[in-house]
Amino acid sequence: xxxxxxxxxxxxxxxxxxxxxxxxxxxxxxxxxxxxxxxxxxxxxxxxxxxxxxxxxxxxxxxxxxxxxxxxxxxxxxxxxxxxxxxxxxxxxxxxxxxxxxxxxxxxxxxxxxxxxxxxxxxxxxxxxxxxxxxxxxxxxxxxxxxxxxxxxxxxxxxxxxxxxxxxxxxxxxxxxxxxxxxxxxxxxxxxxxxxxxxxxxxxxxxxxxxxxxxxxxxxxxxxxxxxxxxxxxxxxxxxxxxxxxxxxxxxxxxxxxxxxxxxxxxxxxxxxxxxxxxxxxxxxxxxxxxxxxxxxxxxxxxxxxxxxxxxxx
Numbered sequence: 175x176x177x178x179x180x181x182x183x184x185x186x187x188x189x190x191x192x193x194x195x196x197x198x199x200x201x202x203x204x205x206x207x208x209x210x211x212x213x214x215x216x217x218x219x220x221x222x223x224x225x226x227x228x229x230x231x232x233x234x235x236x237x238x239x240x241x242x243x244x245x246x247x248x249x250x251x252x253x254x255x256x257x258x259x260x261x262x263x264x265x266x267x268x269x270x271x272x273x274x275x276x277x278x279x280x281x282x283x284x285x286x287x288x289x290x291x292x293x294x295x296x297x298x299x300x301x302x303x304x305x306x307x308x309x310x311x312x313x314x315x316x317x318x319x320x321x322x323x324x325x326x327x328x329x330x331x332x333x334x335x336x337x338x339x340x341x342x343x344x345x346x347x348x349x350x351x352x353x354x355x356x357x358x359x360x361x362x363x364x365x366x367x368x369x370x371x372x373x374x375x376x377x378x379x380x381x382x383x384x385x386x387x388x389x390x391x392x393x394x395x396x397x398x399x400x401x402x403x404x405x406x407x408x409x410x411x412x413x414x415x416x417x418x419x420x421x422x423x424x425x426x427x428x429x430x431x432x433x434x435x436x437x438x439x440x441x442x443x444x445x446x447x448x449x450x451x452x453x454x455x456x457x458x459x460x461x462x463x464x465x466x467x468x469x470x471x472x473x474x475x476x477x478x479x480x481x482x483x484x485x486x487x488x
Contacts, residue, residue: 177259178262181264312327337360
C-alpha cells in the first residue's frame with residue numbers, strides 16, 4: 175500500500191464528508207493505493223455516525239473510536255500502530271489542511287529520501303492570539319532541539335512508516351514528533367510550505383492551557399530524549415559533583431579545626447553548605463539509580479480504551 179492517512183478528530187462531523195471526498199479524489203487522480211484512518215477522540219457530536227456512513231460508501235476508510243477524549247497524541251499513537259502504507263500522512267480534520275499537498279509530501283519521502291516532512295503554514299488565517307504564541311513556541315523548540323523547522327505543530331506531516339512505528343508519543347507530545355523522531359535516530363527531516371485554509375465548520379480546539387503545557391512538554395521531551403535510557407548520566411554526574419564539593423568543604427573545615435584554629439565547626443555557616451551539598455548529592459545519585467531501575471521495567475503507558483473499530487482487519 176502506498177499511503178496511510180491518519181486523521182485524529184474531535185467533534186468535526188460537518189467537515190468529514192467533504193474531507194473524505196477530497197482525499198478520495200486526490201488518491202484516484204494519482205493512482206495511489208491508500209487507506210484513510212479516522213481516529214474519533216471521544217466526540218460528543220455525530221462524528222462517529224458520519225465515519226460509519228463514509229466507510230459504507232468507501233472501503234478505503236477505516237475508523238477507531240475512543241471511549242472518551244484522550245487527546246491528539248493518543249489518537250495519533252493508536253493510529254500509528256495500525257497503519258499499513260509505506261508513507262504515513264497525518265492531517266487535521268477541520269479542512270484547514272489541504273489533501274492536495276499529499277502527492278508532493280509522498281514524493282519527498284519516497285524520492286528525496288526524507289524520514290519525515292513537516293508542513294509549514296507560512297501564510298496563516300489564525301488570530302494573533304494563536305499565531306504569536308506559536309511563533310514563540312517554534313523559536314524555543316528550534317533553539318532547544320537543533321531542528322530548523324518553522325512550524326513544529328503543523329498537523330500536516332509525512333513519514334516513512336518505520337518512523338511512526340518506532341516512536342512513542344503521549345500526553346501532548348504530538349507537538350514534538352520531529353524532536354522525538356530525531357532522538358529515535360531519524361534525523362533526515364524536511365519541510366514543505368503548505369496551504370493553510372480558514373476553518374469552515376466548528377470551533378478551534380486551541381486553548382490557553384497550551385501556553386503552560388507547551389514549555390513544560392518541551393523540557394520533558396528534551397530530558398526524555400537525552401536521558402531516558404541512561405538517567406544515571408544526568409543524576410549521577412550532578413549528584414557526584416555536588417557531593418564532592420560538599421566533601422571538600424567539610425575536609426577543609428576538619429583540617430582547619432585540627433591544625434590551625436580552635437572553633438566549633440557548627441559555628442561556621444560554610445559547614446551547613448557542606449552538609450547540604452553532601453545530602454543533595456547523595457539524593458541525586460540515588461534518584462539516578464532508582465530511575466535506572468524504573469527505565470528498565472516501566473509498563474507501557476499507551477493503553478487507551480477503544481469502544482469500536484471499522485475495517486482494521488481488511
